[in-house]
Amino acid sequence: MYLPDFDYYAPESLTEATGLLMQLGTSARVLAGGTDILVKMKSGLLAPSALVSLKNLHELRRIRWDADRGLAIGALATHNEICNSAVVQEHFLSLSEAAHKLANNQIRNRGTIGGNLVNAIPSADLPPILIALGAYVTLAGPNSSRTVPVESFFTGVSRCALEPEREILTEVVIPPQKTTGSTYIKFGLRRSGALAVVGVAAAVTMDGNVVRDARICLGAVYKVPTRAIQAEQVLIGKTWTNDLLEQAGRTAVGCCLPISDIRGSAEYRRDLVRIFTRRALKRAITQGHV
Amino acid sequence: MQAIADKQGVKRYIISLTVNGDEYSPVIKGNTLLVNLLRDGLDLTGTKKGCELGDCGSCTVLMDGKPVDACLVLALEADGCEIITIEGVAQHGELDRLQRSFIDNAAIQCGYCTPGMILSAKALLARNPHPTEPEVRAAIAGNLCRCTGYVNIVKAVLDAAEVTA
Ligand SMILES: Cc1cc2nc3c(=O)[nH]c(=O)nc-3n(C[C@H](O)[C@H](O)[C@H](O)COP(=O)(O)OP(=O)(O)OC[C@H]3O[C@@H](n4cnc5c(N)ncnc54)[C@H](O)[C@@H]3O)c2cc1C
Ligand code: FES
Numbered sequence: 501m502y503l504p505d506f507d508y509y510a511p512e513s514l515t516e517a518t519g520l521l522m523q524l525g526t527s528a529r530v531l532a533g534g535t536d537i538l539v540k541m542k543s544g545l546l547a548p549s550a551l552v553s554l555k556n557l558h559e560l561r562r563i564r565w566d567a568d569r570g571l572a573i574g575a576l577a578t579h580n581e582i583c584n585s586a587v588v589q590e591h592f593l594s595l596s597e598a599a600h601k602l603a604n605n606q607i608r609n610r611g612t613i614g615g616n617l618v619n620a621i622p623s624a625d626l627p628p629i630l631i632a633l634g635a636y637v638t639l640a641g642p643n644s645s646r647t648v649p650v651e652s653f654f655t656g657v658s659r660c661a662l663e664p665e666r667e668i669l670t671e672v673v674i675p676p677q678k679t680t681g682s683t684y685i686k687f688g689l690r691r692s693g694a695l696a697v698v699g700v701a702a703a704v705t706m707d708g709n710v711v712r713d714a715r716i717c718l719g720a721v722y723k724v725p726t727r728a729i730q731a732e733q734v735l736i737g738k739t740w741t742n743d744l745l746e747q748a749g750r751t752a753v754g755c756c757l758p759i760s761d762i763r764g765s766a767e768y769r770r771d772l773v774r775i776f777t778r779r780a781l782k783r784a785i786t787q788g789h790v
Numbered sequence: 791m792q793a794i795a796d797k798q799g800v801k802r803y804i805i806s807l808t809v810n811g812d813e814y815s816p817v818i819k820g821n822t823l824l825v826n827l828l829r830d831g832l833d834l835t836g837t838k839k840g841c842e843l844g845d846c847g848s849c850t851v852l853m854d855g856k857p858v859d860a861c862l863v864l865a866l867e868a869d870g871c872e873i874i875t876i877e878g879v880a881q882h883g884e885l886d887r888l889q890r891s892f893i894d895n896a897a898i899q900c901g902y903c904t905p906g907m908i909l910s911a912k913a914l915l916a917r918n919p920h921p922t923e924p925e926v927r928a929a930i931a932g933n934l935c936r937c938t939g940y941v942n943i944v945k946a947v948l949d950a951a952e953v954t955a
């Protein structure tokens with residue numbers, strides 16, 4: 501399996517990189533870990549005229565905690581770097597766990613958080629937990645940069661707010677928050693290396709047994725990862741019980757629009773949404789870490 | 791990395807990388823994959839090609855100590871990196887204890903997955919000298935064995951870890 505021809509650039513700075521994108525025009529693409537784009541190029545789904553590799557932009561690899569801003573993860577941080585980072589584990593263990601559920605070890609050593617977001621497939625593993633934790637991304641253009649909440653970043657299957665001919669996703673930020681528990685759970689056809697048939701992330705703020713706030717995000721059951729807002733409302737202000745969580749799970753089914761494909765039927769996915777929403781909530785409420 | 795163009799205008803690049811401790815400066819095309827540079831350019835055919843899509847792990851090599859699928863890495867991206875292939879695992883004609891353990895445990899059937907299995911296991915033992923069985927299974931989850939000899943493979947890795955205990 502061979503790759504089509506393309507020009508290759510490895511800029512030394514972010515300004516040089518966005519400048520190159522502008523200059524090269526619409527069919528140039530950014531190369532991060534390559535685990536998505538090279539597969540697409542091999543399968544003939546994509547034939548960019550040029551690849552702009554980010555490998556020399558070392559500052560985009562950093563993971564930092566700042567009490568005011570929260571957790572800032574450079575776009576080039578790999579899944580294994582996120583998974584093994586002491587800073588991530590200390591502040592948002594659920595993100596580290598989600599990164600560990602993705603693909604397999606070899607892919608986690610190359611694949612990046614930036615690529616996982618820009619690739620924008622509905623079954624991607626990091627978006628649900630990032631949305632549940634209220635994360636936002638920074639998109640840098642040649643002259644300015646903007647921030648977009650991950651929740652509104654996705655615009656369709658393989659579509660997102662990034663303008664590929666001029667912007668680079670530079671970092672993902674999870675703001676400091678009152679959340680007391682969060683988790684991401686996924687059902688795949690195998691335990692490793694399988695995309696999610698359904699993925700559910702939940703983040704809750706508890707006051708004793710009372711749910712003060714809840715955010716639920718469903719993956720792989722709509723064209724973009726989706727908040728289950730009605731299900732969240734079932735919970736907020738109430739004392740949690742298993743029945744209440746079941747009711748939230750039932751409500752979440754109404755918040756999605758799954759398709760049938762080789763990984764599972766729509767009906768099966770709806771049932772998984774009910775069960776996994778209930779389980780994710782229970783874990784977020786009882787496990788005692790964010 | 792240095793870009794050069796021939797008379798037809800075809801662009802090539804000179805990169806430098808270390809493979810199994812030896813330094814190389816191959817001339818490659820932009821679309822050359824690391825797996826093809828190793829196999830065709832450097833004649834290191836111990837690195838296998840299976841799915842070529844990141845699913846099977848038969849092309850696993852260590853890139854700066856970490857297992858990666860060489861079928862999903864551009865050779866250009868390995869510029870300046872240290873690569874270890876299965877040919878670099880035995881030292882001075884002596885098999886590595888992992889290789890020995892694979893033989894002793896009959897963890898090899900057709901052998902196609904073995905180079906990748908050994909490299910994934912090698913990286914695991916370097917970072918975690920005394921793994922549990924689930925840790926071994928997780929480390930080789932990206933290496934498929936179509937002969938399905940997983941039980942003996944896991945045993946071989948655990949045994950090799952024992953030796954250093
Ligand atoms: C065998 C296999 C299993 C997989 N399993 C899973 C899984 O279980 N869960 C899952 O979620 N994913 C999975 N993936 C998909 C993939 O590995 C991840 O989405 C990964 O995070 C992609 O990151 P990357 O750095 O490799 O992206 P790349 O392939 O380098 O890029 C992907 C896209 O994003 C763009 N891009 C990348 N970074 C930036 C940036 N910083 N700024 C602007 N544009 C950018 C590229 O131009 C390209 O269009 C799997 C892939 C394979 C091959
Ligand atoms: S050949 Fe590279 S993973 Fe299968």
Ligand code: FES
Nearest residue numbers: 899903935936937
């Ligand atoms: S021994 Fe044949 S594929 Fe593993």
